[in-house]
Amino acid sequence: MEIIFYHPTFDAAWWIAALEKQLPGARVREWKSGDNESADYALVWHPPVEMLQGRDLKAVFALGAGVDSILSKLKAHPEMLPQSIPLFRLEDTGMGLQMQEYAVSQVLHWFRRFDDYQVLKQETRWQPLDEYSREEFTIGIMGAGVLGSKVAESLLAWGFPVRVWSRSPKNWPNVKSFAGSDELSEFLRETRVLINLLPNTAETVGIINHSLLEQLQDHSYLLNLARGVHVNEDDLLRALENGKLKGAMLDVFSREPLPVESPLWRHPRVAMTPHIAAVTRPQEAITYIGKTITGLENGEAVTGQVDRSRGY
Numbered sequence: 149m150e151i152i153f154y155h156p157t158f159d160a161a162w163w164i165a166a167l168e169k170q171l172p173g174a175r176v177r178e179w180k181s182g183d184n185e186s187a188d189y190a191l192v193w194h195p196p197v198e199m200l201q202g203r204d205l206k207a208v209f210a211l212g213a214g215v216d217s218i219l220s221k222l223k224a225h226p227e228m229l230p231q232s233i234p235l236f237r238l239e240d241t242g243m244g245l246q247m248q249e250y251a252v253s254q255v256l257h258w259f260r261r262f263d264d265y266q267v268l269k270q271e272t273r274w275q276p277l278d279e280y281s282r283e284e285f286t287i288g289i290m291g292a293g294v295l296g297s298k299v300a301e302s303l304l305a306w307g308f309p310v311r312v313w314s315r316s317p318k319n320w321p322n323v324k325s326f327a328g329s330d331e332l333s334e335f336l337r338e339t340r341v342l343i344n345l346l347p348n349t350a351e352t353v354g355i356i357n358h359s360l361l362e363q364l365q366d367h368s369y370l371l372n373l374a375r376g377v378h379v380n381e382d383d384l385l386r387a388l389e390n391g392k393l394k395g396a397m398l399d400v401f402s403r404e405p406l407p408v409e410s411p412l413w414r415h416p417r418v419a420m421t422p423h424i425a426a427v428t429r430p431q432e433a434i435t436y437i438g439k440t441i442t443g444l445e446n447g448e449a450v451t452g453q454v455d456r457s458r459g460y
C-alpha cells in the first residue's frame with residue numbers, strides 16, 4: 149500500500165515513521181512537486197491541486213476537523229478530487245478534550261465575573277460583586293456535531309443549562325435541541341453564552357451578524373471556536389458597544405493572522421487566541437487514520453467521511 153503525505157508545517161519524517169508503524173507493510177512518502185508515482189491514499193492539509201489531480205486514490209484524509217479549505221479549492225478545481233474518491237476528516241482525535249478545556253475555562257471566567265474583577269483591579273477598587281446564577285447563564289451551542297456534543301457534555305457537568313442548534317434535531321439527555329432556521333430565534337432567545345462550533349459552509353458564512361446577535365439576552369457573551377467567517381466583525385463590535393454583548397472570546401478570524409489594524413486587538417472586552425482552540429494531535433490522528441484505512445481495506449463500515457454536497 150502506497151500513501152502520500154503533504155502538510156505545510158508538520159514534521160513529515162515523524163508522521164511517515166508513525167504511520168508506517170501504525171500500518172505495517174504500508175509505504176509512506178512525503179509528496180513533493182513533480183511526484184506522479186502511484187498512491188492508494190493521501191493525507192493532506194492545504195494540498196496543491198497537482199498533488200491529487202488525476203490520481204486513482206482509494207481515499208483522501210484531511211489532517212484536521214474542518215474541510216472548508218479543501219472544499220473551497222475543489223470548487224475552483226473540481227478535477228482535483230472526483231466525487232467517487234471519498235474524503236475523510238478527523239473526528240475528535242483529541243480535539244474534543246481541547247474544546248472542552250477552552251469552553252469550560254472561558255464560561256467559568258465569565259460566570260465568576262473575572263472580567264469585571266480585572267477592570268476593578270485596574271481601578272484599584274476592592275468591590276465584591278453580585279454573583280450570577282446558573283439559571284441566568286444558559287449556554288447555547290451552534291453546531292451539535294463531534295465537537296459541539298463534547299462541549300455540551302462538559303458544560304452540563306458544570307451544571308449550566310445547555311441548548312444546541314443544528315440542522316437535524318438531537319435527543320440528548322438534559323439538552324434542549326433546536327434545529328433548522330425555523331428554530332434559530334427560539335434557540336437564541338434564552339441564550340446568554342453563545343458558543344460557535346459550526347462548520348464553514350455556504351449556509352453558515354456570516355451567520356453571527358447583527359440580526360442574530362440582537363436576539364440574544366442582553367449582556368451576553370460570544371465564544372467563537374469554529375471559523376472567523378461565521379462572524380460579521382463589524383456587527384460584533386456594534387453589539388459590544390450597544391450592550392447586547394458584554395464580552396467576546398475569539399479563537400478564529402475572517403483574516404488570519406488578524407491584521408494589526410483590526411480594532412478587535414485593542415477592544416477591552418475582546419479576548420483572543422491565535423487559532424489554537426483545538427489542534428491536531430498527531431498520535432491520535434494516526435491511530436484514527438490507521439484504523440479507518442484498515443476498515444476500508446477490509447470492506448468494513450467506517451466513520452468520518454465528508455458529505456461534499458452538505459459541505460461538512
Ligand SMILES: NC(=O)C1=CN([C@@H]2O[C@H](COP(=O)(O)OP(=O)(O)OC[C@H]3O[C@@H](n4cnc5c(N)ncnc54)[C@H](OP(=O)(O)O)[C@@H]3O)[C@@H](O)[C@H]2O)C=CC1
Pocket residue numbers: 213214215239240243290291292293294295296313314315316317328345346347348349351352373374375399400423424425426427460
Ligand atoms: N478553532 C479550532 O482550533 C478548530 C475549529 N474547528 C471547527 O469546528 C467545526 C466543527 O467541527 P465538528 O464538530 O467536528 O463538526 P461536525 O461536522 O461533527 O458538526 C457540525 C455541526 O454543525 C451543524 N450544522 C452544519 N450546518 C448547519 C446549518 N446550516 N445549520 C445548523 N446547523 C448546522 C451540524 O448539524 P447536524 O448534526 O444536523 O449535521 C452538526 O451538528 C469544524 O468544521 C471546524 O471549522 C475544528 C477544530 C479546531
Ligand SMILES: O=C(O)C(=O)CO
Pocket residue numbers: 211212213214215423424426427428
Ligand atoms: O482542524 C481544524 O479544522 C482546525 O481548525 C485546526 O486548527
